[in-house]
Amino acid sequence: MKQYLSALEYILEKGKNRGDRTGIGTKGVFGYQMRFDLRSGFPAVTTKRLAWKSVVSELLWFLEGSTDERRLAEIHFGKPRKELFEKKTIWTANADKQGRALGYTNTETEKQLGPVYGKQWRSWGKDDGGEDQIKKIIFDLKNSPNSRRHIVSAWNVDKIDKMALPPCHTMFQFHIQDNELSCQLYQRSADMFLGVPFNVASYALLTHIISNILKLQPGDFIWTGGDCHIYNNHFEQVKEQVTRKPKTAPTLEMPNFKNIESVIASKPKDFKLVNYKPMDSIKAPMAV
Numbered sequence: 001m002k003q004y005l006s007a008l009e010y011i012l013e014k015g016k017n018r019g020d021r022t023g024i025g026t027k028g029v030f031g032y033q034m035r036f037d038l039r040s041g042f043p044a045v046t047t048k049r050l051a052w053k054s055v056v057s058e059l060l061w062f063l064e065g066s067t068d069e070r071r072l073a074e075i076h077f078g079k080p081r082k083e084l085f086e087k088k089t090i091w092t093a094n095a096d097k098q099g100r101a102l103g104y105t106n107t108e109t110e111k112q113l114g115p116v117y118g119k120q121w122r123s124w125g126k127d128d129g130g131e132d133q134i135k136k137i138i139f140d141l142k143n144s145p146n147s148r149r150h151i152v153s154a155w156n157v158d159k160i161d162k163m164a165l166p167p168c169h170t171m172f173q174f175h176i177q178d179n180e181l182s183c184q185l186y187q188r189s190a191d192m193f194l195g196v197p198f199n200v201a202s203y204a205l206l207t208h209i210i211s212n213i214l215k216l217q218p219g220d221f222i223w224t225g226g227d228c229h230i231y232n233n234h235f236e237q238v239k240e241q242v243t244r245k246p247k248t249a250p251t252l253e254m255p256n257f258k259n260i261e262s263v264i265a266s267k268p269k270d271f272k273l274v275n276y277k278p279m280d281s282i283k284a285p286m287a288v
Helices: 002-014 052-064 069-077 092-101 117-122 133-143 157-162 195-213 232-241 260-264
Strands: 016-018 026-037 151-153 169-177 180-191 217-231 251-253 272-274
Touching (some): 002 195, 052 195, 117 133
Antiparallel strands (some): 016 026, 151 169
């Protein structure tokens, strides 16, 4: 993850100060790209601890098509929601603030977020029965591997105002070459300290999963950012992190999958980072 530390250093040096929706303020640049070779290891940040279980849980939640934060809690903690009243996830604050403000159900057992990522991935365009972009892209990759149209989008213009949080990672594209599957993500808004290591791991995992279903090898993951920023209350944490030297990347172990249904039926514990030896966590508040 040297690429990631280089990105942090670049923004610290070249970034410009900007206001933002949260009121915290940022320092950032517009446009940045990182490339990760999935053949040589899994791109999990080692200069601090990655919340791996949260990465896996959220991706399974997206793939399930759920928009209920309490369903994410069930996946993450492995218990029914009635036993999870005091447990929070990375989406709890958004559900309690923006979701509630939009008038969505917000109780101890159900916290709706509106038509966020999973809804767009699995049922684009309609409240029920919309286009299943995940099944479609798997079909298209199998049947038209040379196509340049292998794209999944979460940015549904007609639904943005109905989402508790409009998609930060807006669209991704797959590419097959020499029996390898590569993926490029476009992220319109990138919280470089807290969010981006999480997002890189999430889409690298997705690339491994789809390549596994297709019986291909994972190739490259390319992360492309739009507004790439460091929040003003993360500067000290970032300065500490860039002094740390990255360790050897771990490898990923997971089951073999026949289809997307078998992925959804899996558990976070089924996905393991082998020889992952990160440095101590660096805590920082999340902007909501």
